[in-house]
Amino acid sequence: xxxxxxxxxxxxxxxxxxxxxxxxxxxxxxxxxxxxxxxxxxxxxxxxxxxxxxxxxxxxxxxxxxxxxxxxxxxxxxxxxxxxxxxxxxxxxxxxxxxxxxxxxxxxxxxxxxxxxxxxxxxxxxxxxxxxxxxxxxxxxxxxxxxxxxxxxxxxxxxxxxxxxxxxxxxxxxxxxxxxxxxxxxxxxxxxxxxxxxxxxxxxxxxxxxxxxxxxxxxxxxxxxxxxxxxxxxxxxxxxxxxxxxxxxxxxxxxxxxxxxxxxxxxxxxxxxxxxxxxxxxxxxxxxxxxxxxxxxxxxxxxxxxxxxxxxxxxxxxxxxxxxxxxxxxxxxxxxxxxxxxxxxxxxxxxxxxxxxxxxxxxxxxxxxxxxxxxxxxxxxxxxxxxxxxxxxxxxxxxxxxxxxxxxxxxxxxxxxxxxxxxxxxxxxxxxxxxxxxxxxxxxxxxxxxxxxxxxxxxxxxxxxxxxxxxxxxxxxxxxxxxxxxxxxxxxxxxxxxxxxxxxxxxxxxxxxxxxxxxxxxxxx
Numbered sequence: 001x002x003x004x005x006x007x008x009x010x011x012x013x014x015x016x017x018x019x020x021x022x023x024x025x026x027x028x029x030x031x032x033x034x035x036x037x038x039x040x041x042x043x044x045x046x047x048x049x050x051x052x053x054x055x056x057x058x059x060x061x062x063x064x065x066x067x068x069x070x071x072x073x074x075x076x077x078x079x080x081x082x083x084x085x086x087x088x089x090x091x092x093x094x095x096x097x098x099x100x101x102x103x104x105x106x107x108x109x110x111x112x113x114x115x116x117x118x119x120x121x122x123x124x125x126x127x128x129x130x131x132x133x134x135x136x137x138x139x140x141x142x143x144x145x146x147x148x149x150x151x152x153x154x155x156x157x158x159x160x161x162x163x164x165x166x167x168x169x170x171x172x173x174x175x176x177x178x179x180x181x182x183x184x185x186x187x188x189x190x191x192x193x194x195x196x197x198x199x200x201x202x203x204x205x206x207x208x209x210x211x212x213x214x215x216x217x218x219x220x221x222x223x224x225x226x227x228x229x230x231x232x233x234x235x236x237x238x239x240x241x242x243x244x245x246x247x248x249x250x251x252x253x254x255x256x257x258x259x260x261x262x263x264x265x266x267x268x269x270x271x272x273x274x275x276x277x278x279x280x281x282x283x284x285x286x287x288x289x290x291x292x293x294x295x296x297x298x299x300x301x302x303x304x305x306x307x308x309x310x311x312x313x314x315x316x317x318x319x320x321x322x323x324x325x326x327x328x329x330x331x332x333x334x335x336x337x338x339x340x341x342x343x344x345x346x347x348x349x350x351x352x353x354x355x356x357x358x359x360x361x362x363x364x365x366x367x368x369x370x371x372x373x374x375x376x377x378x379x380x381x382x383x384x385x386x387x388x389x390x391x392x393x394x395x396x397x398x399x400x401x402x403x404x405x406x407x408x409x410x411x412x413x414x415x416x417x418x419x420x421x422x423x424x425x426x427x428x429x430x431x432x433x434x435x436x437x438x439x440x441x442x443x444x445x446x447x448x449x450x451x452x453x454x455x456x457x458x459x460x461x462x463x464x465x466x467x468x469x470x471x472x473x474x475x476x477x478x479x480x481x482x483x484x485x486x487x488x489x490x491x492x493x494x495x496x497x498x499x500x501x502x503x504x505x506x507x508x509x510x511x512x513x514x515x516x517x518x519x520x521x522x523x524x525x
Contacts, residue, residue: 014260016180017178018260018263019184019185019188019258020180020181020182020184020185021178021179021180021184022145022178022179022181022184022300023178023179023302023303023304023307024146024149024150024175024176024177024178024179025150025151025304025307026299026300026302026303026304026307027145027146027147027149027150027179027300028103028147028148028149028150028151028152028155029150029151029299029307030142030147030296030299030300031100031101031103031106031147031148031151031152032101032103032151033295033296033299034100034138034139034142034293034296035097035098035100035101035102035113036101036292037135037289037292037293037296038097038100038101038113038116038117038135038139038289039094039097039098039101040289040292041117041120041132041135041288041289042090042093042094042097042120044288044451044452044453045090045120045453046087046090047451048451048453048454049083049086049087049090050083050086050087050483051454051476052124052127052453052454052457053077053080053086053123053124054080054081054082054083054085054086055081055082056082056083056476056479056483057083057476057483058457058472058473058476059124059126059469059472060081060472060475061077061078061079061080061081061123063469063471063472064078065078067468067469069124069125069126070125070396070399071396072393072396072397073122073125074122074397075118075119075120075121075122075123076089076115076116076119077089077119077120077122077123078123083483093116093120096109096112096113096116097113097116100112100113102152102153103147103148103151103152103153103154103155104152104153104154105154106147106148106152106154107148110139110142110143110147111143113139114136114139114140114143114398117132117135117136117139118136118139118397118398118399121136121399122399124457125399126456126457126460126466127288127453127456127457128399129287129288129290129456130287130290130404130406131287131288131289131290131291131293132288132289132399133399133400133401133402133403134194134289134290134293134294134297135289135293136398136399136400137190137400138293138296138297140365140398140400141183141186141187141190141365142183142187142300144181144183144358144361144362145179145181145183145184146179149175150175155175178304181355181358181359181362182359182362182363182366183358183362185366186362186365186366186369187297187300187301188257188258188301189258189366190297190369191253191257191297191298191300191301192253192254192257192258193254193373193402193404194294194297194404195250195251195253195254195257196250196251196253196254197373197377197403197404197405198250198404198405198406198408199247199250199251200377201377201404201405201408201409202247202250202405202407202408202409203408203409204408204409204410204411205410206243206410206411206413207243207247207408207409207410207411210239210240210241210243210244210507211239211243211411211506211507212239212243212246212407212410212411213238213239213242213243213246213411214234214238214239214507215411215412215413215504216284216285216407216411216412217230217231217234217239217284218231218415218504218505218512219285219412219415219504220415220443220444220446220447220448221415221416221417221443221447221448221450221452221455221458221459222285222286222287222452222455223284223285223286223447224283224284224285224286225447226283226284227283227284227285228446228447230284232510236507236508239507242280246277249273249276249277250277252273253270253273253274256269256270256273257270257301263303264303264305264306267301267302267303267306268302268303268306270298270301271298271299271301271302271306274294274295274297274298275295275298278290278291278292278294278295279291279295286452287452288452288453290406364394365394367391368387368391368394368395369395369400369402371385371387371388371391372387372391372395372400372401372402373402375387375402376401376402376403376404377402377403377404377405412504413503413504414501414502414503414504414513415443415444415501415502415504415512416443416459416462416499416500416501416502417442417443417448417450417455417458417459417499417500418433418458418459418461418462418497418498418499418500418520419431419438419439419440419442419497419498419500420432420433420438420477420495420496420497420498421438421495421496421497421498422438422477422480422492422494422495423492423493423494423495424481424489424490424491424492424493425488425489425490425491425492425493426489426490428490430490430492432477432480432492433450433454433458434449434450440498440500440515440517441515442500443500443501443502444502444512444515461473461497461520462499462518462520470520470521473497473521474521474523474525477492477495477525478492478525480492492525493524493525494522494523494524494525495521495522495523495525496519496521496522497519497520497521497522498517498518498519498520499517499518499520500515500516500517501515501516501518502514502515502516
């Protein structure tokens with residue numbers, strides 16, 4: 001071997017170790033965590049399933065097929081019309097997510113989970129945000145990873161089916177080797193891209209002057225009870241410090257993730273920083289799955305050495321208990337499988353190498369995603385780039401977008417919600433989205449009672465571009481009493497929909513500005 005080939009071999013090995021290799025234990029832990037994230041994302045939609053996802057709600061499937069929110073827009077939920085059908089599909093999706101989390105039929109569940117989360121998003125794009133995009137991208141990139149080889153029921157059953165102890169030992173040894181694929185590099189680059197552009201887009205005065213975090217604390221429609229309390233007790237130094245830290249952490253993350261040496265420390269530090277940053281966001285705001293998906297994404301970047309170090313700190317009796325539990329389960333299952341003859345055809349069937357096709361598809365997605373980054377995040381004075389049609393279809397059907405700019409270029413300095421003043425046949429006034437009398441001081445006085453996903457819909461209805469969906473709102477209000485099981489005296493005969501907003505208090509103040517009302521729609525039914 002020549003010196004040139006030796007140098008190339010060393011460089012290739014070092015590059016593969018740094019950017020193409022993933023510890024299979026990390027992949028197993030990711031599967032469990034991401035399965036919980038997917039389950040949370042589903043559960044937060046369940047209370048509003050009938051109103052937001054069925055034809056009985058605010059946006060029917062047949063109306064969307066004539067007036068799509070995006071092109072293309074496809075969802076398996078378009079086949080569900082009634083609220084009962086939607087709830088049944090939600091239950092099936094929940095079973096898929098549970099099986100994914102447990103690692104049962106994992107390869108199939110990876111595909112079904114990807115289809116499920118893209119269908120949930122595409123059924124009603126009013127809720128699409130950075131959290132749903134991150135979740136879809138994670139589900140897509142991890143399709144190419146072996147998530148079932150550690151900490152899964154599939155691994156347990158695989159060991160139980162092996163006829164000898166030697167075969168089990170060899171299988172476990174194979175699972176201890178790192179997994180090598182371009183998909184690992186794609187995930188690292190995806191995480192670096194998210195942080196880089198989130199920091200690059202925060203160019204407004206609220207971020208430069210340290211006011212952004214203070215303003216975020218006054219977003220009553222999406223804040224938690226803790227954020228509401230903290231906004232009234234915020235120290236003067238908190239917002240400038242927290243704003244500075246958010247920007248610095250986002251700028252530092254790409255370097256920590258892509259630094260070629262000391263990866264155990266740099267990526268471990270990135271994971272800890274992600275826990276602090278996104279844990280803080282989750283404590284303050286209900287932004288769907290964004291915070292939890294980002295923590296799961298950074299978990300994928302952790303090196304196996306970190307798990308070894310953590311394992312050494314655990315009590316020895318815990319490890320022995322886990323080993324005995326697993327060995328007992330394998331032994332019990334082995335006795336059950338021992339009486340089942342294995343098909344000779346299946347036992348000796350040749351396996352075709354699928355990794356070339358896998359790597360080719362990953363590379364295609366990487367190229368398409370790189371172009372999409374340029375499309376969604378163009379430079380200030382650069383020429384706008386168009387995505388090739390084939391790549392656009394590949395990315396846009398599942399909605400794999402790449403715009404990253406949460407609270408940018410400025411944090412919002414106002415807050416508001418839509419209030420509907422509906423008159424019933426019995427002469428009462430009610431807001432169908434709260435079930436109570438219309439309250440025009442709702443957002444100014446405190447946290448809104450709407451779930452975050454419903455708040456997103458109410459905000460979307462205030463945007464002029466969405467006026468074409470007003471007929472669906474009118475249809476929903478016309479049948480509101482029947483769909484909610486109310487008496488005929490509660491039938492709505494007329495309504496007016498208002499966007500009610502107020503200015504957030506400046507730093508050091510506690511009183512929001514006066515209420516401003518803007519009429520969106522008025523109609524008789």
